[in-house]
Amino acid sequence: MFYGAAAWDPWLIASQIVCLQCLHYLTLGVLMSIFVGTRVSRMSLMYFFDFSTVTVSTATGWCAIVSFLLTSVIGAVYMLYLIERAKKCFDFSATVYIVHLFLCIxxxxxxxxxxxxxxxxACLALMAFLGEWLCINHEMQEIPITRLRSNA
Structure with a gap:
């Protein structure tokens, strides 16, 4: 969708980053409300950005971990349609999680x-490798060539 003819287009790259980051947090919000929201009385940004909520010692922590992992899987599908290039998947995945790190800090x-x-x-690796795999499979599909037949 966003793949352009120009090799270096900073506006395209910036729009891809913004779209991917927004979709990442939208998906994380939906999944957090499904998994974590049923276990807590009040949802807050703490479950997104506070490192203490990601823990294996509570059921709510496990629900947060599942939400993060599923978000990275869905993010790989987003990259198939937004990025479209396998060689760029790691860069965009790393950007999503570096921005997330800064927001957490x-x-x-x-x-x-x-x-x-x-x-x-693990989420970064899952999103990058699954995104690359999906994009490679999409790039390797045959291009359909239809023959024009005359009805004479």
């Missing part, structure tokens, strides 16, 4: 939880 300080780092690195 601004919200609650440096993430000191080992589980938070494991989950986010």
């Amino acid at each position: 601004m919200y609650g300080g440096w993430p000191s939880s080992f589980i938070w780092w494991i989950v986010n690195i």
